[in-house]
Amino acid sequence: MDNNTLLLLGDEAVAQGALDAGTSGFYAYPGTPSTEIMEYVQHSSQAAEKNIHRMWSANEKTAVETAIGMSYAGKRTMAMMKHVGLNVAADPFINSGITGANGGIIVTVADDPSMHSSQNEQDSRVLANFAMVPILEPSNQQEAYQMCFTGFELSEKYQTPVVLRLTTRIAHSRSGVKRGAPLKENELTMPEDKRQFVLLPAIARRRYKLLLEKLPALEVEANNSPYNHYYEGSNKKMGIIATGIAYNYVMENFQDQQCPYPLLKLSQYPIPRAYIDRMVNECEEILVVEEGMPVVEEKLRGLLDRGPAIVKGRMTGELPRDGELNPRHVRKALGMEARQSASAPEVIAPRPPALCPGCSHIDTYNAINEAVKSEYGDGHVFSDIGCYTLGALPPFEAINSCVDMGASITMAKGASDAGLYPSAAVIGDSTFTHSGMTGLLDAVIEGSNIVVFILDNSTTAMTGGQQSHASGRLFNICEGLGVHPDHIRSIIPKRNTHDQFVQIIKEELAYEGVSVIIPQRECVQTQLRRAKQKKKGGEA
Amino acid sequence: MKLDIILAGVGGQGILSIATVIGYAAVESGLSLKQAEVHGMSQRGGDVQSHLRISDKTIYSDLVPEGAADIILSVEPMESLRYIPYLSPEGWLVTNTTPYKNIANYPDLDAVLKEVDKVPQHVAIDADGTAKDLKNPRGMNMVMTGAASLFMDIDFEKLKEGIRYSFGRKGQEIVDLNIATLEAGRKFAEENRSS
Numbered sequence: 001m002d003n004n005t006l007l008l009l010g011d012e013a014v015a016q017g018a019l020d021a022g023t024s025g026f027y028a029y030p031g032t033p034s035t036e037i038m039e040y041v042q043h044s045s046q047a048a049e050k051n052i053h054r055m056w057s058a059n060e061k062t063a064v065e066t067a068i069g070m071s072y073a074g075k076r077t078m079a080m081m082k083h084v085g086l087n088v089a090a091d092p093f094i095n096s097g098i099t100g101a102n103g104g105i106i107v108t109v110a111d112d113p114s115m116h117s118s119q120n121e122q123d124s125r126v127l128a129n130f131a132m133v134p135i136l137e138p139s140n141q142q143e144a145y146q147m148c149f150t151g152f153e154l155s156e157k158y159q160t161p162v163v164l165r166l167t168t169r170i171a172h173s174r175s176g177v178k179r180g181a182p183l184k185e186n187e188l189t190m191p192e193d194k195r196q197f198v199l200l201p202a203i204a205r206r207r208y209k210l211l212l213e214k215l216p217a218l219e220v221e222a223n224n225s226p227y228n229h230y231y232e233g234s235n236k237k238m239g240i241i242a243t244g245i246a247y248n249y250v251m252e253n254f255q256d257q258q259c260p261y262p263l264l265k266l267s268q269y270p271i272p273r274a275y276i277d278r279m280v281n282e283c284e285e286i287l288v289v290e291e292g293m294p295v296v297e298e299k300l301r302g303l304l305d306r307g308p309a310i311v312k313g314r315m316t317g318e319l320p321r322d323g324e325l326n327p328r329h330v331r332k333a334l335g336m337e338a339r340q341s342a343s344a345p346e347v348i349a350p351r352p353p354a355l356c357p358g359c360s361h362i363d364t365y366n367a368i369n370e371a372v373k374s375e376y377g378d379g380h381v382f383s384d385i386g387c388y389t390l391g392a393l394p395p396f397e398a399i400n401s402c403v404d405m406g407a408s409i410t411m412a413k414g415a416s417d418a419g420l421y422p423s424a425a426v427i428g429d430s431t432f433t434h435s436g437m438t439g440l441l442d443a444v445i446e447g448s449n450i451v452v453f454i455l456d457n458s459t460t461a462m463t464g465g466q467q468s469h470a471s472g473r474l475f476n477i478c479e480g481l482g483v484h485p486d487h488i489r490s491i492i493p494k495r496n497t498h499d500q501f502v503q504i505i506k507e508e509l510a511y512e513g514v515s516v517i518i519p520q521r522e523c524v525q526t527q528l529r530r531a532k533q534k535k536k537g538g539e540a
Numbered sequence: 541m542k543l544d545i546i547l548a549g550v551g552g553q554g555i556l557s558i559a560t561v562i563g564y565a566a567v568e569s570g571l572s573l574k575q576a577e578v579h580g581m582s583q584r585g586g587d588v589q590s591h592l593r594i595s596d597k598t599i600y601s602d603l604v605p606e607g608a609a610d611i612i613l614s615v616e617p618m619e620s621l622r623y624i625p626y627l628s629p630e631g632w633l634v635t636n637t638t639p640y641k642n643i644a645n646y647p648d649l650d651a652v653l654k655e656v657d658k659v660p661q662h663v664a665i666d667a668d669g670t671a672k673d674l675k676n677p678r679g680m681n682m683v684m685t686g687a688a689s690l691f692m693d694i695d696f697e698k699l700k701e702g703i704r705y706s707f708g709r710k711g712q713e714i715v716d717l718n719i720a721t722l723e724a725g726r727k728f729a730e731e732n733r734s735s
Binding site for chain 1: 550551552563567572573574575576577578579580581582583584585586587591597599600601602603605606607608618619621622623624625626627628629642643644645646647648651652655658
């Protein structure tokens with residue numbers, strides 16, 4: 001490989017692409033499979049030299065809002081998150097379509113079909129379509145890199161945010177990426193119209209019309225996009241539309257030959273109708289292959305398609321309705337014979353992820369189980385998103401919910417409002433500052449009878465140990481929100497503090513009002529890493 | 541030339557260090573590469589795999605198709621079996637025999653190894669033991685890389701370069717030790733391959 005070619009994860013290709021395309025600020029909250037974008041920027045000497053903004057945000061909403069602020073000031077900016085993070089950021093994101101951009105703004109969202117590390121497999125193209133903004137969906141790492149340049153150009157030309165949609169298999173797959181010439185950052189420039197970002201009804205109505213007026217031109221851009229291509233094919237019995245990485249799964253099955261069917265590779269939206277018309281005119285059927293939900297397929301079929309299906313895909317059983325695609329699924333949908341393969345022997349046992357040996361959450365769940373589950377039965381502990389969600393599995397089976405970031409506290413309050421006693425919440429330190437604080441305020445205002453455990457391992461552990469905004473601030477935050485200081489208890493969760501921990505829980509269960517218990521002990525993974533770094537430093 | 545490898549193991553066993561060495565060797569040989577990794581929740585002691593694809597042509601899919609893997613390279617015996625649907629009928633299963641028991645219902649090891657034996661082309665090696673004998677207790681992954689290298693159409697010298705690249709900053713002694721570990725794995729496979 002020459003010096004200009006790097007071996008990069010899809011996530012890293014986006015980071016390098018955005019750096020080279022002149023990004024002045026990155027804003028993100030960690031979430032699999034998007035985390036490595038920010039981590040790459042944080043380790044980049046290029047970013048350090050230019051002092052590019054690269055600190056984590058409290059959550060995805062603050063990340064997108066801050067990015068909109070940077071766009072207002074004329075600079076190029078990127079906000080990054082996993083698919084469910086876009087829900088948290090939906091309010092500013094949807095409205096940013098209406099305010100439009102000044103400096104280029106790209107919202108990079110990494111979807112997780114098959115839910116490898118997620119609670120759902122929603123497709124970010126749906127929210128992007130809802131916001132009526134263009135989408136770029138790379139089929140490989142090189143495109144992921146290049147699309148950062150394209151995204152900013154589109155964003156500034158049409159004053160619109162652009163969504164860069166990744167999925168797990170490109171985000172976490174490594175390949176060679178050839179770098180282009182780096183661009184300079186934009187100068188600080190305020191928007192020409194100083195009221196552009198003021199969404200007062202009168203202005204918002206005008207801006208919304210502007211947004212609607214952009215759509216035909218954006219479709220022309222997609223029609224002329226280098227990422228979209230219509231490949232001729234002699235067999236017109238079927239035409240294929242393959243979006244993003246699904247294109248690879250189609251081509252994998254034609255490795256040493258040309259695809260015999262007309263094939264539309266689709267990686268830039270809105271869907272260019274000229275290509276669709278052409279395929280409809282020349283093919284008897286259309287197979288839509290897309291990673292994620294049947295977004296394009298549903299658009300093509302519509303409610304009026306009630307006869308024998310012309311458009312096929314995930315909705316007609318040619319491809320699975322849910323889960324991520326793979327070459328085998330697509331091979332079957334193409335009507336090709338399956339490759340010969342053996343099945344896995346029955347002796348294999350499943351090996352689910354588990355809390356690490358020595359993890360502080362183990363001691364916390366042992367104490368909670370003794371004080372709550374043993375005394376009052378199963379069903380009283382609401383939990384949240386993080387490593388500690390693994391407390392749902394044996395041997396603990398200690399928690400009864402995991403819905404979204406922050407829902408532990410609010411669900412505990414709701415159940416308590418309904419009369420459930422005891423009602424407890426378990427939330428991690430980083431999740432608490434992401435979305436737990438407002439729920440705790442609700443509980444404090446009403447004096448809800450709940451016990452909130454804030455599991456402080458001083459890091460964002462599940463995603464690999466990113467800095468937590470909560471570190472060193474939990475007591476003050478809880479007190480500031482109005483929790484009585486006598487009922488903010490802390491403990492170091494260890495085997496030899498078990499009895500003391502159980503006693504504290506019992507005391508707080510007896511208190512009628514909001515209690516917060518903070519088990520505080522560093523994540524064993526970050527501790528190990530710190531020890532290694534210290535050793536390395538000592539040797540050097 | 542095309543070489544599809546499924547790397548298998550348990551989160552925390554460090555299979556990506558194998559991918560780094562092989563990947564370096566492939567890129568230095570002027571080949572294309574795609575390597576899909578597992579990040580996130582499974583890394584906490586769950587089953588993990590990496591799809592490593594090397595070719596002199598365009599590689600499309602980031603995932604190895606089922607029935608197409610030339611090698612399953614597993615650092616744990618039960619995990620090697622999990623990916624058998626990926627193995628090509630002509631492919632090799634190369635596995636460590638030392639189990640990693642972090643689950644209560646880990647099956648009988650003999651039953652697991654019997655299933656390994658049923659795979660027509662396989663190498664089963666006590667890589668943990670081999671690494672310890674070489675006074676390189678953390679070298680299990682390089683024993684496995686060496687054993688599997690026998691079935692890779694990649695210059696063995698380039699794999700050694702991969703080790704120099706991976707371990708270089710830890711000093712010449714560590715580099716030499718890991719090259720010796722790599723060679724021991726290869727030698728074992730030469731002498732103990734099933735066919």
